[in-house]
Structure formats: C-alpha cells, structure tokens
Amino acid sequence: MLTAATLGVGLLVGGVIFNVTGCKLSDKADEAWAQMEKAEKTIHAICSYLKQLKSAAEEYTRSLVTVRDKYEEFFGYISYGVDNLHKTDWNDFTDEEKIATQNAVLLVGLLYKMCQVSLVNKAANDQDMNTVNTNAITDSIRNANSVLSHL
DSSP states (O other): OHHHHHHHHHHHHHHHHHHHHHHHHHHHHHHHHHHHHHHHHHHHHHHHHHHHHHHHHHHHHHHHHHHHHHHHHHHHHHHHHHHTSOOOSGGGSOHHHHHHHHHHHHHHHHHHHHHTOOSEEOOSSTTSOOEEOHHHHHHHHHHHHHHHHTO
16 A cells, blocks of 8 residues: 555656656747757848849850950951051050050950959948848949940
C-alpha cells in the first residue's frame, strides 16, 4: 500500500516536472520559430536586393560596353591616321578624322561620368540594407543612349 501511495506521489511530481519542462521546451520552440521567421524575411529581402542589383549591374554593363565599343571604333580610326599616315597636325586631318577625334573625346568624357556612378546607395546605419541606385543608373544609361544616337 505504501508502494502504491509512493507511486501516486511519484507520478504526480513527475507529471509536474514534465509539465514545467514541456512548457519550457514549448516556449523555446516558439522562440526558435519566431527567430526563424525573422531570418526568413531577412533572407528574402537580401535575395530580392541582390536580384535587383544583378539586373541593374547587367544593364549598366551592357551600356558601358556599347559606349566603349563605339569609342574604340572612333579611336581605331584616329589611331590609323596618326600611326600609319603619320598625321599629327590637326590641320592635316580630314573632316571625318576631326569628327572622329571629337567623338572619341566626347565618349571618353561619357565613359568617365559613367564610371563615377555608384550602383549602390549605402544605408544610413548598419541595421538598414543598402539600396540599388536605380535613378542614377537609369539617368546614366539614358544619357549614354542620347549621346550615342547623335554620333
């Protein structure tokens, strides 16, 4: 009979301990779940930012390469006149060579300005995320397209 009473008390104490331990584990599980959800939101925001940055960088690179290729075309024409035809006096240049020189200088300036554009706006503090400098990138590409269309 003592054994049955001891067993009952033991079960009661064990149940209380199990209940307290279970509640603590449940609270820790809930806390871990909340942290995981917060991390998931952060990961999604970072992935979205990186996709946007990649897209902007690819578009900007295409624009830079287009301007560079046009510059190299004009510079090749000028280089031929200077290196092969030994033209060093501006007055000896043909009208086409003068225009090519002017266009090459214009494109150097354009490339210089394009290289100064920052693709990322730095966040004001460490807790915030950087943003893609979409406005400056779009303006620079628009400017490059405008210059190229007039050459």
